[in-house]
Amino acid sequence: DVKVTQSSRYLVKRTGEKVFLECVQDMDHENMFWYRQDPGLGLRLIYFSYDVKMKEKGDIPEGYSVSREKKERFSLILESASTNQTSMYLCASSSLTRTSGSYNEQFFGPGTRLTVL
């Protein structure tokens, strides 16, 4: 089974701090994604990466950056955390390889609930 792990389940930071969220997947997936989830807004894509050192902006990249130095690891960085970045952050991965019956399903980590005070 695909396993996606995230470095922290809960995180509390202060305004202005630099925050690192780490995500690791063990299935050799090419694609990795960072979403934030807020009540009533669903999942919104922050950044994604389809290869090592490659990154693309999603729908809400402002205030965030990412790093993908290794295929299995995708990091989300909040350069200067703000209270409006309090949210649930979800990492996901998917494979570009299409085996019979597979599509662009995404596999998610357990999430990091970040609170910025």
Added chain:
Amino acid sequence: TQLLEQSPQFLSIQEGENLTVYCNSSSVFSSLQWYRQEPGEGPVLLVTVVTGGEVKKLKRLTFQFGDARKDSSLHITAAQPGDTGLYLCAGGVKTSYDKVIFGPGTSLSVIP
């Protein structure tokens, strides 16, 4: 902009009842996925439907993709407390990467 809407937003039912949740869009999707998310956890994929009119069953859950591939429904028969969670639909978009558009979700609570 492609958007997915889900209805109802919230649903609270008694154990044993049947229910249907809906996922609608004005856009055509190459595939439609349903995920369930339990509190404090990440979404877990339940099913993917691809062909217009396709019906898939997963035990007491029945998923249908609309003929025009713009909408989908999830029907649960004889709901159980273990079905409680947030149900998310997600539409697959054919792009250079695996783009998926998520709906806002239906929060289901099954009361024993």
